[in-house]
Amino acid sequence: xxxxxxxxxxxxxxxxxxxxxxxxxxxxxxxxxxxxxxxxxxxxxxxxxxxxxxxxxxxxxxxxxxxxxxxxxxxxxxxxxxxxxxxxxxxxxxxxxxxxxxxxxxxxxxxxxxxxxxxxxxxxxxxxxxxxxxxxxxxxxxxxxxxxxxxxxxxxxxxxxxxxxxxxxxxxxxxxxxxxxxxxxxxxxxxxxxxxxxxx
Numbered sequence: 001x002x003x004x005x006x007x008x009x010x011x012x013x014x015x016x017x018x019x020x021x022x023x024x025x026x027x028x029x030x031x032x033x034x035x036x037x038x039x040x041x042x043x044x045x046x047x048x049x050x051x052x053x054x055x056x057x058x059x060x061x062x063x064x065x066x067x068x069x070x071x072x073x074x075x076x077x078x079x080x081x082x083x084x085x086x087x088x089x090x091x092x093x094x095x096x097x098x099x100x101x102x103x104x105x106x107x108x109x110x111x112x113x114x115x116x117x118x119x120x121x122x123x124x125x126x127x128x129x130x131x132x133x134x135x136x137x138x139x140x141x142x143x144x145x146x147x148x149x150x151x152x153x154x155x156x157x158x159x160x161x162x163x164x165x166x167x168x169x170x171x172x173x174x175x176x177x178x179x180x181x182x183x184x185x186x187x188x189x190x191x192x193x194x195x196x197x198x199x200x
Contacts, residue, residue: 018087121152163189
């Protein structure tokens with residue numbers, strides 16, 4: 001099995017810079033920020049652990065993915081969604097790897113399957129969640145009045161569901177156990193968005 005991206009030691013935050021919304025663009029007062037990754041993304045928003053179903057968006061000449069005040073890059077709203085989702089998910093993975101000093105492996109990696117976890121960011125429903133069988137995290141899109149809500153733009157939702165996928169790779173089926181086990185799984189997943197916020 002190949003070595004996972006991000007498993008090796010790196011100087012923290014010295015890789016690619018990606019723009020993200022803080023808790024979603026519908027909370028405009030929270031604004032936008034930059035997530036600093038440890039890894040460089042020379043091939044775009046792709047690696048051997050995660051991929052976004054929108055496609056592999058390319059960065060600017062410096063390998064960064066910043067749309068605000070960046071004359072070198074112009075992104076569609078869908079591409080901004082992909083950048084935000086990848087930034088949050090990859091940051092959660094890096095934080096976990098720093099804390100555990102071990103690479104992240106998805107549940108199916110233990111059985112010789114190397115496919116990445118796919119983030120489906122355009123599911124036409126309110127639903128969001130981790131699906132082991134489909135090797136994906138689904139993040140729905142729905143209407144609230146005349147306003148379109150993208151679950152993928154929420155730091156909380158992306159980080160939380162990524163946490164469930166990480167925990168499933170460590171303790172398969174943990175969230176399907178007894179009430180104490182399910183509660184612990186939810187609590188640990190809730191720590192993921194907090195960890196992302198505290199690194200900025």
